[in-house]
Amino acid sequence: MMSGTTPVIFTHDLMKSFGRVQALDGLNFNVEAGEIHGFLGPNGAGKSTTIRILLGLLRSDGGTVKVCGQDPWRDAVSLHKRLAYVPGDVELWPNLTGGETIDMMLQLRGQYNQRRRDTLIERFDLDPRKKNRTYSKGNRQKVALVAALASHVDLLLLDEPTAGLDPLMEVVFQEVIREEQREGRSVLLSSHILAQVEALSDQISIIRHGKIVESGTLSDLRHMTRTTVVVETDHPADSLATLPGVHNLRVEVSKTTFDVDGDTVPHLMPKLTSLGVRSLVAHPPTLEQLLMRHYGTATDGITAAGAGTSPSGNAPEQRQDTP
Amino acid sequence: MSSTLTTQRTTEHSPAQATLTGTGRLLRTMIRRDRVRTTAWVVGLGLLGFYFAHAIQVIAEDTSELVSLTVMFADPVGRMMVGPGYGMDAPTHERFFAAGYVLFLYLLCALMSIFTVVRHTRADEQAGRSDLVRATVVGRHAPLTAALILTVLANLAVGVLVFGGAVSAGYAFTGSMLVAAGGVATGVFFGGLGAVTAQLASSSRSASGFAGAVLGLAYVVRMAGDMAAPGGSSLSWFSPLAWAQQTAPYVVDRAWPLLPLVGGGVLLAACGFVLSTRRDVGSGILPTRLGRSSAHSFLGTPWGMAYRTLRGGLRGWGIALVLTAAMYGSFTQTMVDAGDDLPAEFSQIFAGQDMIAGYVAYMSLFLAVFVAAAGVNAMGHLRGEELSGRAELGVSTSMGRGMWLVAHLCVIVAGVFSMLVMIGLVMAATAVATMATPVDGLFTDAMVASVHQFPAVLAVLGVVAAFFGWLPRFAMPIGWLLVGCAGALSAFGPLLELPDAVLSLNVFGHLAGFPVEDITGTPVVALTAVGTLGIVLGLAGWRQRDIHNV
Ligand SMILES: Nc1ncnc2c1ncn2[C@@H]1O[C@H](COP(=O)(O)OP(=O)(O)OP(=O)(O)O)[C@@H](O)[C@H]1O
Ligand SMILES: [Mg+2]
Numbered sequence: 001m002m003s004g005t006t007p008v009i010f011t012h013d014l015m016k017s018f019g020r021v022q023a024l025d026g027l028n029f030n031v032e033a034g035e036i037h038g039f040l041g042p043n044g045a046g047k048s049t050t051i052r053i054l055l056g057l058l059r060s061d062g063g064t065v066k067v068c069g070q071d072p073w074r075d076a077v078s079l080h081k082r083l084a085y086v087p088g089d090v091e092l093w094p095n096l097t098g099g100e101t102i103d104m105m106l107q108l109r110g111q112y113n114q115r116r117r118d119t120l121i122e123r124f125d126l127d128p129r130k131k132n133r134t135y136s137k138g139n140r141q142k143v144a145l146v147a148a149l150a151s152h153v154d155l156l157l158l159d160e161p162t163a164g165l166d167p168l169m170e171v172v173f174q175e176v177i178r179e180e181q182r183e184g185r186s187v188l189l190s191s192h193i194l195a196q197v198e199a200l201s202d203q204i205s206i207i208r209h210g211k212i213v214e215s216g217t218l219s220d221l222r223h224m225t226r227t228t229v230v231v232e233t234d235h236p237a238d239s240l241a242t243l244p245g246v247h248n249l250r251v252e253v254s255k256t257t258f259d260v261d262g263d264t265v266p267h268l269m270p271k272l273t274s275l276g277v278r279s280l281v282a283h284p285p286t287l288e289q290l291l292m293r294h295y296g297t298a299t300d301g302i303t304a305a306g307a308g309t310s311p312s313g314n315a316p317e318q319r320q321d322t323p
Numbered sequence: 324m325s326s327t328l329t330t331q332r333t334t335e336h337s338p339a340q341a342t343l344t345g346t347g348r349l350l351r352t353m354i355r356r357d358r359v360r361t362t363a364w365v366v367g368l369g370l371l372g373f374y375f376a377h378a379i380q381v382i383a384e385d386t387s388e389l390v391s392l393t394v395m396f397a398d399p400v401g402r403m404m405v406g407p408g409y410g411m412d413a414p415t416h417e418r419f420f421a422a423g424y425v426l427f428l429y430l431l432c433a434l435m436s437i438f439t440v441v442r443h444t445r446a447d448e449q450a451g452r453s454d455l456v457r458a459t460v461v462g463r464h465a466p467l468t469a470a471l472i473l474t475v476l477a478n479l480a481v482g483v484l485v486f487g488g489a490v491s492a493g494y495a496f497t498g499s500m501l502v503a504a505g506g507v508a509t510g511v512f513f514g515g516l517g518a519v520t521a522q523l524a525s526s527s528r529s530a531s532g533f534a535g536a537v538l539g540l541a542y543v544v545r546m547a548g549d550m551a552a553p554g555g556s557s558l559s560w561f562s563p564l565a566w567a568q569q570t571a572p573y574v575v576d577r578a579w580p581l582l583p584l585v586g587g588g589v590l591l592a593a594c595g596f597v598l599s600t601r602r603d604v605g606s607g608i609l610p611t612r613l614g615r616s617s618a619h620s621f622l623g624t625p626w627g628m629a630y631r632t633l634r635g636g637l638r639g640w641g642i643a644l645v646l647t648a649a650m651y652g653s654f655t656q657t658m659v660d661a662g663d664d665l666p667a668e669f670s671q672i673f674a675g676q677d678m679i680a681g682y683v684a685y686m687s688l689f690l691a692v693f694v695a696a697a698g699v700n701a702m703g704h705l706r707g708e709e710l711s712g713r714a715e716l717g718v719s720t721s722m723g724r725g726m727w728l729v730a731h732l733c734v735i736v737a738g739v740f741s742m743l744v745m746i747g748l749v750m751a752a753t754a755v756a757t758m759a760t761p762v763d764g765l766f767t768d769a770m771v772a773s774v775h776q777f778p779a780v781l782a783v784l785g786v787v788a789a790f791f792g793w794l795p796r797f798a799m800p801i802g803w804l805l806v807g808c809a810g811a812l813s814a815f816g817p818l819l820e821l822p823d824a825v826l827s828l829n830v831f832g833h834l835a836g837f838p839v840e841d842i843t844g845t846p847v848v849a850l851t852a853v854g855t856l857g858i859v860l861g862l863a864g865w866r867q868r869d870i871h872n873v
Contacts, residue, residue, distance in 0.1 A: 055719050057870040077723040085719040091711040094526065095635055097614035100622060107623020108720035129613040133526065144716070 006069055008033050008155055008186040009054060015062035016049055016210075023049040025210035026063070031188055031203070033154075036181055038197030039190040041207035047190040048088050050207070051159050054188075055085055068154060081110045084148035088159035088190070090140045092132035098143045099128030105147035117150040123172050138164035149176055156180065156187045162196055174200055194225075195284055206290075225262035225290065228283040230255065234276030243268060254278075345461035349469040353443050361477050364435045368428060368506075369484025375424040376492035379416050382820050389414045396422050397553065399658050400685050403546045404814045407555035407565070410574035417494035421572040425502050427811070429567055430542070432481060432506045433513035436474045437534040440517030443470035446527035464596055467518060471592055474517075478510030498573035501581075505567030508584035512563050513538060515591030522598035536643060538564070543647050551657050563587060625722045625730035632708065633701050633731065637738040640697035641745065644690055648746040651686045652753030652769070658682050677839070679762060683754070683769050684836040690746050691776030692809045692831060695783045698739045699802035702787045705731055706799060715871055728865050732788060732858060739780050747773030768838040775842060778850035779831045783809075785857025792864025805830055 009031035016024040023046045031037040041047050052058040054067050056076035065072060070079050092101050102121070106112040121128055124142040132140065141164045148156060156177075162170050177187060177200055191197045197204060198218055206214040214221060226247065231237065237256040241249040245264030250257045260268055272280070354361075383389040396402065396419070397411040406426045410418035444467055482503040489499035517534050524530040541564040548559030549568075559565040569580040621627040659678060705728075708714040718724045751769035758765065783805050790798035805828075812821070812829035826832055833846040 052715070052871070055715075057715055057718060059867075059869060076718075077721055080719060080721040080723070083719075085716070087712050087716060089712060091713050091716075093632060093713060096618075096622075096631060097616065099616040100614070100618040103618035104622045104628055105716070105720060107618070107620065108625070108628065108717070108722050110721055127613075128616040131614055 006033075007031055007066075008035075008068055009037075009188065010066040011050075011063065012065075013063035014050070014053065014060050014065055016046075016053060016058060016060050023210055024053070024060070027207070027210060027212060029205045029207075029212050029215060031186055033186055034181065034184055035202045036177065036187045036189060036200050038201030038204040039188055039207065040192070040194060040197055040204055041190075042192055045192075045207045046210040047192075047207060048159055049210075051085070051157050051188070051190060054157060055080075055083075082153055083155040083157060084109060084151050084153045085157045086141070086144045086148045086159060086161050088163070090137075090144045090164075092135070092140055092143060094131065094133035096132055097129055098126060098132060098135060098139070101132060101143050102128065102147045102150070105144075106151055109151045109153070111152040112150050113152065117146065120146045120150055120176065123176070124169060136164075138166060138169065141165060142169070145173070149180065154185060156185060158187065159190050160192070161189065162191070170196075194290070198284075219263075225284070226259040227262065227265065228257070228259050229268075230257050230281040231272060231275075232256075232278040232280075233272070234278065237275055240268075240271065240275075243271060342462040342464040343468055344465060346465040346468045346472070349461060349465050350472055353469055353473050357439070357443075357473065361435075361439065361473070364431075365477055365480045365484065368431055368435070368481045369488065371431070372425075372428055372481075372485035372506075373488030373491070375428070376420050376488045376494065379419050379423075380492065383416070383419070386414070389416070389419060392419070399550045400682060402553065403550040403685075404689075406545075406568040407549045407559065407571075408553050409568075409571040411553070415573065416492070417489070417498055417573040420489065420492075420494065421498065421502055421568075421574075425505065425572075426564075426568060427814075428481075428485060428506050429509045429564065430538075432478060432510040433538050433564070434535075435477060435481075436510040436514035437517040437520075437531060437538065439474045439477060440467075440470050440514050441521050441527055441530045441534065443473065444518070444521040445524070445530045448527075464599070467521075467592075467595060467599055471514060471518060474514040475507075475511060478507045478514070481510070482507040495573055497576045501570040501572040501576060501578060504578070504581055505570055505572070505584075508581045508588070509564065509567050511588035512584045512591070513588075515588035515595065518592045518595030519598065522595055522602060532639065536639070539643060541565075543650060547650055547654055550654065625726045626734070628717060628722075629727075629730040629734040632713075633704060633734050633738065636701055636704055637697060637735070637742075640693070640700065641738070641742045644693055644697070644742060645745050645749050647693075648686075648690055648750040648773075649753045651690075652750040653757045655679060655682060655754040655765075656757050656759055679765065680768070680838045683750075683765075683772050684839045686750060687747070687769070687772035687776055688813055688831055688836070690750075690773065691743065691780060692806060692813060694739050694742045694746070694776070695780045695809065695830075696806045697742065698735055698780055698784045699787055699799070699806050701735045701738065702784065702791065702802055703799050705735075706791065706795060709795070709871060712871060718870060724870065725862060725866055728862055732784075732861075736781065736784065739784070740777055743773050743777050743780065747771070771842075772837050775834065775837050775847075776831065778847045778854065779809075779834055781854030782830050782850040782857070783854075785854035785861075787857075788861030789857040789864070790861070792861035792866075792868070795868075 007030040009029075011027050011029055014024050014027040015022075027046070027050060029039075039047055039050070049058065053060050053065055054072055056072035056074075056079065059073050067079055068082055072079055092098075096104070099121070102117060106117065124146060126139060126142045126146065130139075132143070135143065141161065145158075145161060148158070162173055165173060177189070180187060187200075189197055189200060201218065203217055204215070204221055205212050232254050233256065236251070238249070238251060240246055240256070240258060243264070244267070245261035246268070247259045247261075248257075383392050393411050393414045394401070396405055396408045402408045405423050408422045411422055414422075447466070485506055486499050486503035489502055490496065513534065516537055517530070520533040520537075521527075521530045524533050541562040545559060545562035545565040548557070548562060548565060549555045551558060554571075555565060555569065559569070563584060566580045566584050570577055619627070622631055705714075708717075708731075714727065718727050722730075747770040750773060751766040754769055755761070755766050783802065786805060787798050787802040790801050808828045809831045812826060813831060830850065833850065835841060835843045835846065
């Protein structure tokens with residue numbers, strides 16, 4: 001149906017405003033067929049807005065958007081047979097069970113694979129007999145995921161699909177997405193946490209203030225990624241500062257902290273070994289560190305705690321005491 | 324389990340104190356969050372009381388005018404709408420005020436209390452806000468206590484304003500005091516009820532719905548009880564909504580009927596506290612069961628989805644209204660008997676056949692306004708589907724946005740239509756079954772009277788649908804305004820001598836009062852056209868607007 005050169009998702013100078021808020025401000029990005037595309041951006045950057053336009057739920061104010069070669073606003077119905085969507089904030093019909101919801105969505109969308117549905121339910125460890133209103137956030141997300149992943153579609157639009165999943169389930173999710181890719185499906189995977197998309201994505205686009213600010217493969221973006229390293233060494237480590245790609249070196253007694261550019265890590269390792277490493281901790285960069293470093297400000301509405309990279313992918317909860 | 328743990332822990336200190344820790348702080352937060360909403364309720368109710376107290380003196384300047392108006396309250400249909408009608412044999416302005424209008428205030432006090440208590444307990448819990456609060460130093464009973472205190476304060480404020488309104492109109496001190504205290508006591512009772520349903524139900528929506536259903540039941544029982552005899556019958560005493568008016572302000576002036584109200588409220592609140600220790604935060608006492616693991620294939624169609632989404636609400640309203648219809652129908656004979664006891668000059672107006680016809684007309688109208696409320700409530704459900712993101716999820720399938728709305732609207736329209744048919748059938752059947760002497764054509768009349776209201780219900784739905792398509796934020800306020808106008812103007816309109824422009828806001832007022840009057844075609848056609856046009860417009864708007872538009 002699609003030739004190899006037509007992108008599954010094509011946007012050019014896409015604009016969308018809500019009253020005075022300019023949510024999308026000339027968005028340009030493409031997703032090629034068969035690709036897993038990470039769509040990364042801080043809170044309020046315009047990820048969900050983009051996805052809703054791709055679904056034809058919102059009408060763009062300007063620019064071009066094509067999904068599978070079709071206009072998502074005009075051809076929504078025929079297009080929706082070919083794609084599945086998982087919203088960022090999954091709300092389900094409270095009086096249906098999880099199993100009923102999955103079946104309803106699958107049947108409404110068209111063709112689906114009953115066996116795949118059952119195995120997915122099992123793999124995601126979901127009890128389909130429970131009423132939706134009794135599910136936790138993560139379980140609601142699983143229901144929406146199974147309903148999307150068991151259908152026969154060309155494109156998956158997943159808005160922060162793992163925000164509520166525990167680490168075990170995130171592993172299952174990654175396996176399943178790779179299987180989907182092997183079946184030839186394209187995936188758009190939005191997140192505000194770098195670690196969640198980098199494990200899966202072939203391509204990554206970073207959106208900020210409604211514009212794409214970086215786009216490319218993960219290794220293209222390596223120049224942006226700096227790992228923070230904390231080492232304890234037998235010999236003083238000051239000499240590391242002279243290595244290319246090492247920044248912000250700080251020495252406290254035997255503990256040394258520095259940042260290193262992603263593509264220079266290989267050169268660093270022999271040097272470290274020669275210093276006699278007693279312990280070593282490395283943190284991947286967080287999205288806001290990236291954005292901070294490249295654009296000066298942390299961004300709109302993002303808080304350090306809100307988008308921190310925790311390995312589980314769960315952003316630590318912010319608690320506020322009501323006075 | 325968790326409750327026993329807490330008890331053990333708290334007994335180290337003074338248990339009562341520990342469970343109430345932080346109540347004052349919570350109360351201040353609630354007041355701050357509620358400053359607009361609760362103030363609006365209180366001031367609105369106060370103004371309404373003031374208006375009622377003063378309006379009568381304008382409408383009926385002297386006693387003869389008053390006496391001629393009294394018919395409306397003294398006859399059984401009037402008593403059914405507004406209360407037991409104490410002192411209508413020798414009407415004065417103040418008696419007229421207490422007999423005709425205060426029930427409306429009491430109903431609103433009850434609603435305010437239910438909403439306030441549920442909003443600050445279950446709704447907060449559901450939104451996860453109370454977890455934030457409970458994580459701070461707050462005793463386990465503090466949120467409910469603070470919510471109840473806030474409710475009592477709001478009711479007291481309403482009481483003060485209503486008392487001021489009545490006294491400023493020159494009404495007697497004791498009677499005015501009783502009118503105001505009746506509102507406060509009713510508010511306290513239903514606040515206590517809210518505290519219980521907030522524990523029982525599994526969501527804030529069903530907590531409010533549950534309490535609202537009890538309020539509705541109380542209203543219906545009161546209608547039947549007060550209709551049966553002037554001053555109410557023994558059935559009236561089964562409805563807490565009837566107790567406040569049993570103080571007979573400006574006539575007998577007795578305070579003791581307020582005791583069961585306040586006592587009942589306190590008892591209910593106590594039950595709420597006990598129940599709250601038996602459940603976990605965020606879940607209800609009534610258990611949730613496991614359901615089907617896969618869907619019936621009908622569910623996987625737009626119709627099936629719409630039906631399942633709206634079924635619960637429509638069915639709840641439908642059952643309540645059909646039961647009400649059964650009760651009204653079976654009271655037709657009582658109605659005739661009560662009419663026989665009327666003074667001679669009244670029985671000339673409401674005699675025999677005409678009396679029954681008037682009763683049937685009034686009942687069909689009254690029930691149809693509630694059917695419209697059920698319809699508007701269902702439209703609110705649609706808006707909720709959109710705001711929660713469920714509409715988005717549905718539309719993201721291949722059914723498309725147009726189909727989504729068509730399917731849901733069809734279910735709503737079919738739902739309200741079958742409600743009217745069921746109400747007509749049941750009212751007709753129960754009326755015919757209980758009449759001592761058969762009345763010609765009663766069955767058909769009752770049936771037709773109910774179905775005849777359909778164009779008005781459709782018109783209300785059409786207007787709401789049009790707003791849903793183009794100005795979704797206004798859809799619900801407009802819908803409830805239309806229903807409120809229809810209810811208030813049908814019940815009180817004739818008494819208030821309002822200008823025709825205001826009266827025409829009553830969608831239902833345009834229809835002929837069948838079977839008293841013959842059905843006329845024009846309003847039926849016009850209202851059907853408004854309804855259909857509104858739905859078509861709404862669909863057009865929905866097709867071109869952003870979904871999830873806040
Ligand atoms: N319906 C709406 N009305 C008004 N403003 C909106 C609406 N939807 C989104 N916005 C605004 O548009 C901007 C982009 O929002 P969007 O939801 O696309 O962000 P996002 O990247 O998905 O963020 P998050 O990571 O928090 O989900 C935000 O500033 C948001 O406040
Ligand atoms: Mg989002």
